[in-house]
Amino acid sequence: MHELSLTQNLIEIAEEHARRENATVITSVTMEIGALSGVMPEAVEFAFEACTKNTLAEGASLEIRHIPALGRCQKCGQECEMESLLDGCSACGSYALDILKGQEMALIELEID
Amino acid sequence: MCTDCGCAPPQPEHDHKHDHASRKIRVEENLLAKNQRLAMANRASFAAHQLFVLNLVSSPGSGKTSILERTLTDLKGKISFTVLEGDQQTDNDAERIAATGAPVKQVNTGAGCHLDAHMVGHGVEGLDLAAADILMIENVGNLVCPASFDLGEDHKVAVLSVTEGEDKPLKYPQMFQAADLMLINKIDLLPYLRFDIEGCKAFARQVNPQIKIIELSCHSGDGMTEWYDWLKAGVAGKRRLVSSL
Numbered sequence: 001m002h003e004l005s006l007t008q009n010l011i012e013i014a015e016e017h018a019r020r021e022n023a024t025v026i027t028s029v030t031m032e033i034g035a036l037s038g039v040m041p042e043a044v045e046f047a048f049e050a051c052t053k054n055t056l057a058e059g060a061s062l063e064i065r066h067i068p069a070l071g072r073c074q075k076c077g078q079e080c081e082m083e084s085l086l087d088g089c090s091a092c093g094s095y096a097l098d099i100l101k102g103q104e105m106a107l108i109e110l111e112i113d
Numbered sequence: 114m115c116t117d118c119g120c121a122p123p124q125p126e127h128d129h130k131h132d133h134a135s136r137k138i139r140v141e142e143n144l145l146a147k148n149q150r151l152a153m154a155n156r157a158s159f160a161a162h163q164l165f166v167l168n169l170v171s172s173p174g175s176g177k178t179s180i181l182e183r184t185l186t187d188l189k190g191k192i193s194f195t196v197l198e199g200d201q202q203t204d205n206d207a208e209r210i211a212a213t214g215a216p217v218k219q220v221n222t223g224a225g226c227h228l229d230a231h232m233v234g235h236g237v238e239g240l241d242l243a244a245a246d247i248l249m250i251e252n253v254g255n256l257v258c259p260a261s262f263d264l265g266e267d268h269k270v271a272v273l274s275v276t277e278g279e280d281k282p283l284k285y286p287q288m289f290q291a292a293d294l295m296l297i298n299k300i301d302l303l304p305y306l307r308f309d310i311e312g313c314k315a316f317a318r319q320v321n322p323q324i325k326i327i328e329l330s331c332h333s334g335d336g337m338t339e340w341y342d343w344l345k346a347g348v349a350g351k352r353r354l355v356s357s358l
Contacts, residue, residue, distance in 0.1 A: 001226055002258035009144045017140050027135065031144075038261050038287040085286035085320050096322040105144045113135045 003043035006105065007051045010044075013107050015056050023112035026057040034104040035069040036085060060111075069102020120231065148262055151230035155237075155265025162242040163354075165347040166250065168228075168264050170288060171272035172281070173254030176298040176331055178206045180272065180340075181249055183331040185213040188341060192348060195245040197236045199228040199253045206251065216240055227258040230265055246348045256285040267347065268293040275299050275306055279313035286320040294325045296340065301333040 010031060018026050029048075033041050041064045048062045069082040073089035074097065080090040082102060088095045143149070159166050169177045178198075185194050196217040198206045207219035220228065220236040228236075233250060242248065250266060252259040260269075271292035273281050276299055282289040289295065295317050297310065310328065317324050327343065329336030 002261055005225065005227075005229070006144050006261075009147060013140065013142050013144070013146070017138060017142075021136075021138060038257070085290050086283055088319075094322075095319045107140045107142050107144065109137055109139055111135060111137050 001043065003039055004047045006039060007044050007047035010107055011051050011055055011057055014110055017110060018056050018112045021112055023056065025113045026060045026110055027113055028061045028063065028111040029057060029107065030063045030065065030109040032065045032067050032104045032106050032108055034067040034102040035083060036099060036102040037105045039105050041066065067102055067104050070100045071097035072100055073097055145261065148230045151234055152263035152265040155230055155234050159242070159248065159265060163351045164242055164245060164248050165351045166248045166266045168250045168252055168266035168269045169272060170252045170259045170269055170292065171254060172256045172277065175272040175274040175277065177251050177272050178209055180296065180298060180331045181251060182209055182213055183337065185210065185215045187337065189214065192246045192344065193244060194247050194249055195240045195242065197233065197248065197250045199251055201225065201253060222253055226253060226255050227262050228252050228264060229262045233264045247344065256281065256288050260287040260291045270294045270296060272296045272298055275302055275308040275310065279309045280316055282313070282317040282320050289317050289320045289324065292321070292324060294327065294343065297326065297328045299330055299332070300328050300335055301330040
């Protein structure tokens, strides 16, 4: 359940940015979670409500954008969509893929007041 | 107030209202940015001491502490170790390590399911890093969460024992992808088990084609020499790196 500490980080970063803007409340939080980030969006949603209590983000809405994963084969150079770390190259079957996209877990945007 | 990481008690909320319209701001900050920054600070401090640093990860009961006990005992006088023990509760493991004569500190994470760079940065305070060749960080027994948190180590070492399923690398791919070395422990028990060791290695390489694999038993001693050679090469690499600067 590392989603709990990641969600605490999320709120810490959000509050830091909101304070810098002299905001008194955060009304919405937008984040990205990649398919290979090892983070369960449902667990973040669950933790978000609990972790925002008594913070500037209490009552804020949470939007999670899912980022699909993309890999490039080290052998044949093919770029292919990945659904998990177990996937091989769609062209040659090699498992030696460099992950180009899909490991994100980031706070993207805030709506503040 | 910690000067390195800025950990401090929360500031009181200011109580005056501002008259701003609702607006959007772009942030684009990785949730692990702070951990990453602290991990880099740890890494810089470890490098200053030419310290080879390993983060041992596995499920509970794979034999991390037993491997450490045997390693510290067998290499006594050849390599000097210092150890950070991570567990949710108790200092039982630190006591086992202390019995080998190696300096050790216990970090209790409480409810936490993993060590992070902040805990490690404070955890090594009071350990004489300059006197050690290797810092062993034994993470909380958990094959999921510790994968995401860089502690400032040189390598994650994943331990998998043959009393577990050979498909663990497929079930917990994040961890085996993050590790540079996999130790397959308890191989003395193979005659009594239906554990497909070649299958296990193939699964690990499916997730991480570059992973190095050593089969060993810290009970019988089989395979330990290969592990020790890998440790010695790591220590020598650190010294070479520094002497070439």
